[in-house]
Amino acid sequence: MEGDLVHLAGTSTSKDRISYFFDPQVGNYHYGPGHPMKPHRLSLTHNLVLNYGLYKQMQVFRPRKASEEELLQFHSQDYIDFLQKVTPFNVSTFSNLSKFNVGDDCPVFDGMYEYCSIYTGGSIAAARKLICGSSDIAINWSGGLHHAKKVEASGFCYVNDIVLAILELLKYYPRVLYVDIDIHHGDGVQEAFYVTDRVMTLSFHKYGDGFFPGTGDLFECGEKTGKYYSVNVPLKDGIDDAGYAYVFKPILKACIEHYQPSAIVLQCGADSLGCDRLGCFNLSMKGHGECIKYVKSFKIPTIVLGGGGYTIKNVARCWTYETSLLVDSPISNDLPMNDFIDFFGPDYKLHPNISTKIENQNTRAYLDSLKVAVFEHLRCLRNSPSVQMQVVPVYEDSDDEDDVDPEIRMPQSLLDSTVQHKNDFFEDDRDNDGKNTTFNEPFPIN
Numbered sequence: 304m305e306g307d308l309v310h311l312a313g314t315s316t317s318k319d320r321i322s323y324f325f326d327p328q329v330g331n332y333h334y335g336p337g338h339p340m341k342p343h344r345l346s347l348t349h350n351l352v353l354n355y356g357l358y359k360q361m362q363v364f365r366p367r368k369a370s371e372e373e374l375l376q377f378h379s380q381d382y383i384d385f386l387q388k389v390t391p392f393n394v395s396t397f398s399n400l401s402k403f404n405v406g407d408d409c410p411v412f413d414g415m416y417e418y419c420s421i422y423t424g425g426s427i428a429a430a431r432k433l434i435c436g437s438s439d440i441a442i443n444w445s446g447g448l449h450h451a452k453k454v455e456a457s458g459f460c461y462v463n464d465i466v467l468a469i470l471e472l473l474k475y476y477p478r479v480l481y482v483d484i485d486i487h488h489g490d491g492v493q494e495a496f497y498v499t500d501r502v503m504t505l506s507f508h509k510y511g512d513g514f515f516p517g518t519g520d521l522f523e524c525g526e527k528t529g530k531y532y533s534v535n536v537p538l539k540d541g542i543d544d545a546g547y548a549y550v551f552k553p554i555l556k557a558c559i560e561h562y563q564p565s566a567i568v569l570q571c572g573a574d575s576l577g578c579d580r581l582g583c584f585n586l587s588m589k590g591h592g593e594c595i596k597y598v599k600s601f602k603i604p605t606i607v608l609g610g611g612g613y614t615i616k617n618v619a620r621c622w623t624y625e626t627s628l629l630v631d632s633p634i635s636n637d638l639p640m641n642d643f644i645d646f647f648g649p650d651y652k653l654h655p656n657i658s659t660k661i662e663n664q665n666t667r668a669y670l671d672s673l674k675v676a677v678f679e680h681l682r683c684l685r686n687s688p689s690v691q692m693q694v695v696p697v698y699e700d701s702d703d704e705d706d707v708d709p710e711i712r713m714p715q716s717l718l719d720s721t722v723q724h725k726n727d728f729f730e731d732d733r734d735n736d737g738k739n740t741t742f743n744e745p746f747p748i749n
């Protein structure tokens with residue numbers, strides 16, 4: 304099943320077994336000048352993850368691209384046909400751009416379809432890694448594009464890798480909990496599973512004042528069999544770490560207790576941080592990371608995905624910090640030397656002060672009212688029929704990873720985009736002889 308995965312590095316030594324999926328090509332796509340979504344943030348993140356040495360705590364894979372057949376598990380044939388055929392050079396010959404909501408927010412750019420196949424391939428591979436039982440947590444920072452719909456693009460998202468990963472999980476797990484801490488409502492995922500009880504969606508987001516996408520009110524709670532299985536926590540401008548934890552922790556705990564999910568998919572959009580180019584929340588990286596820590600504490604198989612995040616140096620800091628939380632390996636506040644060190648000045652810290660002067664409009668009384676309303680919805684679940692276990696295919700982990708030739712190194716394409724300057728990488732305080740240890744280990748490929 305995972306025969307074309309490339310096992311790149313590392314063995315898991317932490318308590319949780321962590322898989323990490325990254326294709327360096329993903330950072331090279333470009334939405335166009337001035338567009339806030341910059342896939343380059345994924346290269347920044349990966350570079351920090353490598354230079355902090357976190358790869359040693361994980362199994363690192365380059366996932367294969369998602370196939371057309373896989374994308375069609377959720378998306379319509381005519382939409383996928385369109386994504387495959389349209390390019391910046393022939394875009395004027397297509398009369399159906401508006402039909403697929405392609406244009407301003409979701410521009411046609413060079414390699415768009417391939418970009419979608421790459422980030423989606425990572426999320427599907429992450430799902431399979433959990434299913435085969437060889438990982439407890441699977442990370443794909445390139446994924447998490449939660450706005451894409453079955454038949455159209457939305458909010459910088461073209462293919463909904465999250466829905467596809469959850470569909471994969473549902474082949475094996477009876478119940479999946481989706482948790483979304485992006486500042487925007489996880490509308491595409493909610494919509495996909497709005498009428499089923501096999502997936503509970505839980506989204507914390509800014510709501511009101513016309514904020515994109517305009518959905519995610521408290522009272523959107525699902526329909527038919529899915530009634531009460533969509534949970535929304537609409538927040539106001541300026542929420543800080545304390546206020547966020549005040550709603551996140553008890554609501555997540557209640558959802559897990561009531562729903563008993565067999566797997567979790569966590570979307571970690573970093574536009575909920577303070578100082579985000581498009582956001583209006585006031586979370587620090589530690590406050591954002593606290594959510595990841597809390598999800599992890601339940602010890603349920605979890606996929607961790609990226610999402611939004613538009614002040615890209617802080618996106619990279621945040622997801623690197625969260626990788627360290629996931630592998631239980633504290634990292635220094637001083638950023639290691641890396642290819643993109645100039646991005647991180649003038650402080651060169653992992654945790655710079657990113658708080659803003661945006662007023663926190665979320666009063667204690669307002670947050671209490673949200674908790675009361677959500678708990679009330681969850682109580683209604685008691686009367687819902689329990690999910691029937693289905694006979695599902697059990698995936699077995701690929702043997703390929705164990706049979707690889709240990710002498711074959713990481714492909715050149717990976718080295719190209721993760722190159723380090725010799726003498727600049729110090730593994731830790733004791734290793735200051737300038738020896739570049741990052742790529743001295745074998746990177747077997749099959």
Ligand SMILES: [Zn+2]
Pocket residue numbers: 485486487572574610611612
């Ligand atoms: Zn967002």
